[in-house]
Amino acid sequence: MSHNNPKFEIIPLDKLFLDDQNPRLPKSLQGAKEKDILEYMLLDASLIELMLAIGKNDFFPGEQLLVIQEKEGIYRVIEGNRRLSAVKLLNYPDLVSVQKSKIQQATTEAQYFPKEIPCLIFDAEENIHNYLGYRHITGIKEWKLLEKARYLFGLWKDQYSSLDLNAASRELAKSIGSRKDYVKRILIGYQIFYKIEDDAFYRIPGLDDTTFYFNYIADSLNKPHIANYLGLDVKNIDDIDEITINDEHLENWTRWLFEKNSEGRTRLIGDSFHLNALNKVLSHNEARAAFIEKGYSLDLAIDLTDEADSQFYNYLNSALSQLQNSDRLVVKVNVRHAIVSEQLKEIRSLAVKINRSLQEKEEDEDDI
Template structure:
C-alpha cells in the first residue's frame, strides 16, 4: 500500500460528494449542499468550535486521493466533517444555514488553519478497507444506513466485484473484523432499501432516505417468517432473486406509514417478534391485513401461554408503579376501593384456575 504524508492547502482539498455518510438525495450535488448537510446532521458546529479554540489536531490526518479531473486538487475520502469545519472558518458564504452560530464561532476564533495534514493514497480502495474497520466495527461507528451504503460500495470495488456474493461477504467480514452473517444482512438490507427508494418510498408521507430505519430490515431478516414473507434467501448467491415486491411494499407500509402518529408495527424487538408470529399464521395475517392491530392479530396465533405470562408481567409493573406513586397521592379517586377489590377477586380466580391445573 502506497501513501504519502503531506500538508495540503485547504483551497486544494475538495469534499467527497459521494461520501457514504451522505443520503442519496444529497450525493453528487455541489459543495454547498454537502456543507449544509454536515452542519445540520453531523455535529459540525461543535467540531468547528473546537478547532477555532484549540487549532487542528495534527494526529487527525485526512485521507485523500488525487482528483484525476482537476490537477493539483485532492478529494477527501476520510475527514469531510473536519474539512467542512475548517472551510467554514474561512468562508461563511459556503452555507445559508446556521449562519448566526457559525459567524459567532468565526468572530471569536483563535485559530483558522490554512493547511491540513493529509495522507495521500494512490487508490481509493485502500482507504475503503481502512474505513471498514474504523466505521463499521471500530471506535467511530457510522449509522446503520451509512455502514450499509459503504459496504455496498466496497462490495462493488475492484477488490471484491469478481467474487461471488457469499465469498465477498466472508472476505469483507475478515477485513473489517466482523462476521459474514452480519455483512450479508447489511448488504441484503441495503439492496432491499434500494428497491424501496427506487419506488419513491411507496409515496409514504414523510418517508425519505434521512428518515428510513435500516435496522428494521437487518433485524427483520433474522426472523424466518418475515424473511420468507418477502422471499429473501440469506444463503443464496442472489438473495433477492425471488423477491416478492408486493409483500416488501406491505412490510414497508406496516413499519413506516403512520396513522395518528403511530405505525401499524414498531420495528423494535417486540414488534418484530409479534409481526413474525402473525405472518407465520395464516388466519392471524388475514385478520391483520383486514384491520386488526398487531396485538389483536397476535392473539389469534394461539400462543396463549406466552400471552398470559406477558399480561401478568405487564400488570405487575403497573401495580408496582402505582405503589411507588401512592405515598404522593393527596386524595384517592372515588372508585379506588371498588377497583382494588376487583383486582383481588380476579387474582383469586386466576389462582384457583392455576391450582386446578397443577393438581
C-alpha cells in the first residue's frame, strides 16, 4: 500500500479511536483519555450540531475518515475526529458527563446510528500529512493559527529538521501551497509560543494554550521594531534551534497583550492598527521610554512620534465620514431632535475647539 493508493475499507466503530495527538487539541489534552477529548470536543467544536446532522442524514460515505492501523483491529483516526466523536456519542452517549440533555435530544431525534464507518487506510501517518497540510492550512477546512503552527512545527521536526530554516520553510511552503516567508514566521513564532508556554504563560490569569492568540506573534514578527524588541532578526535566522529571545521583553510583550487590569482590559489590543502603532513607538527613543518606563498609554506614546500628524488626519477624516453618513440618513430616521441635541452641541463644540487650537498654534509659531 502506498501513499497514492490508500485502501478503502468499511471499519466497525468499536475499532476506531480518536487521535490523542491531534494538533487541534491543546497541549494539556495531548495524550489524554478518550472521555476527556470527547468532552473538550463537545465544549469547543459544536459537536451537537454534527450529531444532529449525522443522526438525520446518516454518515456521508464520500467523507471517509483517514486512518492508520496501529495494530490488528485497532485504527487511529488522523482526519475526521469530529465526525468520529459525533458517531461515538450517538451510539454511546454515556461516554461523557457533560451536555447530557443536549446529547439525549440528539439521540432521541436521530434516525441513523452508524456503526460501520467508511475509511481510507494509509500505511503511515506521515503519508497523510501533505494532504492535511493543504486541506487545513490553505485549503477548504482551515484550522486556527495555533493549530496550523503546531502542525507545521511537527511536520518540520519529522521531515525537514535536517535542512536549514530557509530551505525547510521553502519545502514546507511548497507542500501546503503557501509562501516561504509566512512559513518561516510561523515556525519561529511557534518557538516563541513554546517559550511562553514553558514559562507557564507568566502566571497571567486565564491565559493558556486555549486562550492564547497565536496571530499576535505572527503579526508582531512582521513588524521589524517589535521583532527587534524581542531580540529577533527574522530574515537572518537560519537555525531554529539557535533562536535567542530577550526573555524580559518577551514577558513584557505577553503582559501588554494578555494581562487584564481591574476593568478587564489589556494594555494593548492585538489588531493590526495597534501593533503598527506599537511598532512605531518602539522605533522612537522618547516614545519607547515613555511607553515602557513611564507607563504612558499607547495613544500618549504615539503622540511623541511623527505618527501623531497621520493619526490626526485619520481621525478627522473618519469623523467627517461618519457625520456625512448621518447627514445622508437624517431624512429617513424617526429620531427626535431633543434626544440628539446634546450630542450635536458636543460635536459643534469640539469642531470649534479644534479649529481654535490650530489657529492659536499657527499664531504662536508666527510670533516666534
